[in-house]
Amino acid sequence: MLIKVQELVTRQEPVQLQGTLDTKEIFRNSPEYNPLGPLEFDVNARAADDRILVSGQISCSVGMQCSRCLDPIEEKIDIPFEEQFRIVEDGNVEMNADDEAVPITGERIDLAPFLAEELVVQLPYAPLCKEDCKGLCPKCGTNWNEQSCGCDTVVVDPRLAALQDWFKPQQE
Structure with missing residues (x-):
């Protein structure tokens, strides 16, 4: 999906x-994420001075x-999308440290890589099936969300193991 820069600037309408x-190409090297459908987008592009402002919404269902x-999770991820592009002359690309706009020199802007990047950045780093997920027992592998196990999961720091008997009542 391409934005024609000159057409947008002369038109002065979003x-x-x-x-x-x-x-499929976005998640090709990512075995932990499985796309369940296409990336859907609904964005508006408008010209303002020497900039092209693009904003809207993107969404995708991911396994x-x-x-x-x-446990497997299927989640629909809805993300607000905003990006600024700055129109520059060929060879006159001066970057200002405060400017967050992407410089463009061509007649067209391909939004596909920007939309894909935003989706990948917004994916959860450590997804959870529910906020209070209890996880798995580290000893036997029982899913603590479904049942409890009798494993002793108390881990004592080996440097302090000699002190664990300190407070036990002494038998005579």
Whole structure:
């Protein structure tokens, strides 16, 4: 999906872009995330001075594994999208440290890489099936969300192990 820069600047009216992007290429090297559908976008592009402002919403359904109990999760991720592009002359790309706009020199802007990047950045780093997921027992692997186990999961720091008997009542 391309934005024609000159057409947008001369028109002086926002352009609405809606559609989908194939997510197979985005998640090709990411085995922990499985796309369940295309990336859907609904964005508006408008010209303002020497800038192109793009804003809207993107969403995608993604399959993942809970980072605590390893159960599969299907989550629809809705993300607000905003990006600024600054129109510059060829070879006159001076970057200001405070300027967050992406410099563009061509006649067209391909939004696909920017939309894909925003989706990948917003994916949960450690997805959870639910906020209070209890996880798995480190000894026997029982899912604590489904049942409890009788394993002793108290871990004593080996440097302090000699002190663990300190407060036990002494038998005579």
